[in-house]
Amino acid sequence: MIWNVVLLVVLVICLIVEVRRIIQQKFKRDLIVFIAVWGLAVVCLTAHMLELPGFKPLDWIAAVTQPINKLMP
């Protein structure tokens, strides 16, 4: 639990510091993409904290590559 809180704190500090820096440099595209990537990190952290059963990237890969793996030796 404490590790999730540490990651949450890192994300909050990162948001404050980096958004200020990007706005100062007036890179609009960078700001949009940063918010998107940061949002994705928050979604991942939330999914992990909620212990969602479907949040297993290796299972997604196994499902998608099943046809290829059938052809592999």
Next chain:
Amino acid sequence: MTNQKELSPRQLFILTFSLTVGTSILVTPAGMAQAAREDAWLGSLVSLVINIIMAVIYLLMIRLYPGKTLFEIHEAVLGKIAGKVLNLLYLFYFLILTGTLLGNLGFFISSEIMPETPIEAVQGLFLLSAVICARLGVIILARVGELMFPFILILFLVLVLALSPQIEWTYILPVMEEGLMPILKAGFHASMFQELIVMVVFFSLVNGQGEGKKALIKGSVAGGAVLTVIVILSILILGIEQTENSTFPAFALAKTINVGNFFQRVEGILITMWVMTFFVKISLLFLAMLQGLQTVFGLQLQTPFIYPLAVMFIIVSWNTYINTIYVADIIQNSWVGYAMLHLLAIPLLIVCIGYFKTKWLSSKASAS
């Protein structure tokens, strides 16, 4: 001090070597022993040959589009939209790979060396070093690699020399008892764990492209040779059963070192070697992801993305490396196909399309 903005061929060699050895030195012998038994060393040689073939394919990509990174090559060959979609797939591959490697590291350290330390603390510390490296850039990483390389070599030589008295040559028999197929299968599977394609992201930074190409091949050969030696030693000293059944046979190998009842309990040698190469591999993947994001979205800055990516890496590691049984099953049954797509199939396709495009364009230009 010069403000170096380019990689030297020697630095490229060291980075390629470290990327090849990376995590493979610890886990590859077990998988190869399971597939090919006593012929795992032959499988390792097959893996080396496949890696050279893959390196040649990547060099063909680079030759078609000199001065471009992997992500720029994809966009140049497939067009903006398809290229960006492919790049996003590669970024996802690098993300999952980095998370799994981090999980592997944490599991090894917490199970074999520091069992009372939380796995998250170990992973967090290594990730912190990768974050510092990501902030400083690939040139600094290359210089760190140059500093670490002599120690990696010396430790490897000490490991080999200290283990040599324990070799039992009969353990390698019988040779090719089950034919060629298990050897080829083991070699192919092992070659999918050396992600040389990451070097295509940084090849445009190399000063002296001709020497750089030789350095890439030499780095993969040297890394492959180290892995082959470790596999051979695992079989000749531990025997096939222990090699097959150990989670980390190279670590088990290092634990057997005992010279004159004095030079013993030196498995720290292997751990040091592995940690150094692992650090380079993780950092290269991190930097490749940053470069990929910058190319795909046309960004001005890379540094704001370091911490969100680091958080994603550690979360992915917690959700991929759930336990060894789960990971071993996925690696054996699913990962090879997924890696093969990104390391062999797609680059080959890119080379074919790129070659056709450049040929067609040049013939069109000469006709007009």
